Amino acid sequence: ETGVTQSPTHLIKTRGQQVTLRCSSQSGHNTVSWYQQALGQGPQFIFQYYREEENGRGNFPPRFSGLQFPNYSSELNVNALELDDSALYLCASSPPGDRNTEAFFGQGTRLTVV
Amino acid sequence: DQQVKQNSPSLSVQEGRISILNCDYTNSMFDYFLWYKKYPAEGPTFLISISSIKDKNEDGRFTVFLNKSAKHLSLHIVPSQPGDSAVYFCAAWYNQGGKLIFGQGTELSVKP
Numbered sequence: 141e142t143g144v145t146q147s148p149t150h151l152i153k154t155r156g157q158q159v160t161l162r163c164s165s166q167s168g169h170n171t172v173s174w175y176q177q178a179l180g181q182g183p184q185f186i187f188q189y190y191r192e193e194e195n196g197r198g199n200f201p202p203r204f205s206g207l208q209f210p211n212y213s214s215e216l217n218v219n220a221l222e223l224d225d226s227a228l229y230l231c232a233s234s235p236p237g238d239r240n241t242e243a244f245f246g247q248g249t250r251l252t253v254v
Numbered sequence: 255d256q257q258v259k260q261n262s263p264s265l266s267v268q269e270g271r272i273s274i275l276n277c278d279y280t281n282s283m284f285d286y287f288l289w290y291k292k293y294p295a296e297g298p299t300f301l302i303s304i305s306s307i308k309d310k311n312e313d314g315r316f317t318v319f320l321n322k323s324a325k326h327l328s329l330h331i332v333p334s335q336p337g338d339s340a341v342y343f344c345a346a347w348y349n350q351g352g353k354l355i356f357g358q359g360t361e362l363s364v365k366p
Contacts, residue, residue, distance in 0.1 A: 144297070195352060
């Protein structure tokens with residue numbers, strides 16, 4: 141049983157560019173959530189995907205968007221990158237009917253915007 | 255608006271002693287709370303949880319206490335071990351939107 145994997149682990153982008161982060165959910169998990177963790181802060185909820193549809197969204201602008209694929213893997217896309225988007229982006233997957241108690245996090249993608 | 259707060263950014267404890275990490279919340283609608291542990295370069299790992307119908311939940315060396323009237327919870331680690339050194343996040347489950355709301359984290363250092 142593989143865990144949650146995210147790619148890439150690190151990347152550097154220039155302000156104004158676009159970025160796509162990827163997440164493979166744990167086997168059997170159909171719900172994927174994305175979080176942004178700024179330095180010195182706790183993770184902040186971006187959005188959640190369930191059965192390929194957005195199932196809840198945090199206080200993030202529309203330039204943050206996502207996708208979930210039939211195999212439950214997911215992408216986070218950020219357009220028009222800003223310096224403040226520099227953060228650790230975490231993906232978490234959880235099985236059906238769960239309160240995220242069993243949410244498993246990936247190791248994260250460290251994004252630096254310069 | 256920080257709905258979940260961990261007011262101590264760091265805590266240092268001697269090996270074998272008790273570690274107490276605290277967390278406060280503001281939203282009385284929260285009914286489920288979780289603690290996560292995070293090592294550098296790894297994602298958060300679920301540690302222990304508690305439902306609002308309980309005031310205590312225990313799992314080995316880890317115990318979480320919930321005081322609903324004070325909107326306060328705490329994680330006790332007894333005895334503390336050097337391997338417990340990590341950042342600990344308190345989180346509340348928010349049913350609307352299916353999301354976890356995290357505190358800022360407390361970095362625990364357990365010294366041998």
